[in-house]
Amino acid sequence: MKAWIVEGKFGIASLKLAEREAPRPRAGEVLVRVRAASINYRDLMVIDGVYNPTQPLPFIPVSDGAGEVVAVGEGVARVRVGDRVAGAFIQGWPGGRGAPEVMLGSTLGSPRDGVLAEYALFDEGGAVVLPKHLSFEEASTLPIAGVTAWRALFVDAAVRAGDTVLVQGTGGVAVFAIQLARAAGARVIVTSSSDEKLARAREIGAHDTINYKATPAWDERALELTGGVGADVVVDVAGSTLPRSLNALRPGGQVSLIGLLAGATAQVDVVRMLQKKARIQGIYVGSREDFDDLNRALVQHRIRPVVDRAYSFEEAPAAIEALRGAAHFGKLVIRGA
Incomplete structure (x- = not known):
C-alpha cells in the first residue's frame, strides 16, 4: 500500500511517500480503506518531533481519517465489511473517565501508526460509524476537532x-x-x-x-x-x-x-x-461515547463540517505546511490514495 512515513529523523523534510505491506486485522481489529484524512496542529507537532520526541521511527503520521471497512478480525461484531467509519482518536477510551496510561498509549498518529496511508487498522471499539449525510472528507474532520468541541461544550x-x-x-x-x-x-x-x-x-x-x-x-x-x-x-x-x-x-x-x-x-x-x-x-479530545453523541447531534441539526480545502494524497506535505501557515478557516483535508 502507499503510505506517507516519517523516517530517519523528525521534520516535514523527512516525510516520504513509500510502499508498505498492507496490514491484516487481528482478533478485535478492523481494517479500513482510508478515503480521507484531516490534519490537526497535533499532527504538525508530532511530525516536527515536538509533541512526542520519543516516538519510534519510522511511523505513519496523522490521526484523523475516515473510510470503509474492508476486513475484520476474529470476534468483531460492532462493525462489518462495507460500513463507513472513522477512527476514534483515543482507540482505548470507549467511555467513562478512562485510564490515563491506556488513553495516552492508544492514540492514532503517535504512538500508534496514523491514517496517512491507503489502509489503517482500528480497534473494534475505536471504529465509529459515520452519519449518512456526511462525505468521507467531511467525516474525517470529526475525531479530534469535532469531538473536542463537543466535550468542551457539553461534557466537561x-x-x-x-x-x-x-x-x-x-x-x-x-x-x-x-x-x-x-x-x-x-x-x-x-x-x-x-x-x-x-x-x-x-x-x-x-x-x-x-x-x-x-x-x-x-x-x-x-x-x-x-x-x-x-x-x-x-x-x-x-x-x-x-x-x-x-x-x-x-x-x-x-x-x-x-x-x-x-x-x-x-x-x-x-x-x-x-x-x-x-x-x-x-480538554483532551474525548471518548468513543462522546463521538457517538456528537454524531447524533450532527444528524439532528444537519450540521456539516467546514472543509477549507481538500488536497490530493500526493500533496500531503503541502497540506501540512498549509496548516502551519494558519490561513485556513475550518479544516484542511487530504484525500485518500
Whole structure:
C-alpha cells in the first residue's frame, strides 16, 4: 500500500511517500480503506518531533481519517465489511473517565501508526460509524476537532440555550464549537485577527465578533457585549491567553482549555480566579461515547463540517505546511490514495 512515513529523523523534510505491506486485522481489529484524512496542529507537532520526541521511527503520521471497512478480525461484531467509519482518536477510551496510561498509549498518529496511508487498522471499539449525510472528507474532520468541541461544550461543560460561549479563532475545533453552540441555542462570540474570517464565522452562526488585532483587550470587549456579565464558557485554543479568557468569564463560568497555539505557559491571577469562582477545564479530545453523541447531534441539526480545502494524497506535505501557515478557516483535508 502507499503510505506517507516519517523516517530517519523528525521534520516535514523527512516525510516520504513509500510502499508498505498492507496490514491484516487481528482478533478485535478492523481494517479500513482510508478515503480521507484531516490534519490537526497535533499532527504538525508530532511530525516536527515536538509533541512526542520519543516516538519510534519510522511511523505513519496523522490521526484523523475516515473510510470503509474492508476486513475484520476474529470476534468483531460492532462493525462489518462495507460500513463507513472513522477512527476514534483515543482507540482505548470507549467511555467513562478512562485510564490515563491506556488513553495516552492508544492514540492514532503517535504512538500508534496514523491514517496517512491507503489502509489503517482500528480497534473494534475505536471504529465509529459515520452519519449518512456526511462525505468521507467531511467525516474525517470529526475525531479530534469535532469531538473536542463537543466535550468542551457539553461534557466537561454544560452549555444550554441562552448561555454565552466565547470561541477563540476559526480553526477546526473553533468552527465546530461555533456550529454546535449555535445549534444548542447559545449566543456565540468569536475572536480572530482576520475580518474576512470573522465574516465567515457570522455566516455559520456567530452572533458577535471581535478582531483581537484591532481590539487587543478582547476580553474587555466581550464583557461589554454581555453587559458586564461575561461568557458562560470560553473555548481557549491559545493557552497563553488564559488570563484574558478568565477575565471574559461570568462568575462561576468555565474556560475549556484545549490548545496551546500561542504558547504552553500562562500566568494566572489566582485572587481574581477565586473571586470569580472560575473553573479551568483541560480538554483532551474525548471518548468513543462522546463521538457517538456528537454524531447524533450532527444528524439532528444537519450540521456539516467546514472543509477549507481538500488536497490530493500526493500533496500531503503541502497540506501540512498549509496548516502551519494558519490561513485556513475550518479544516484542511487530504484525500485518500
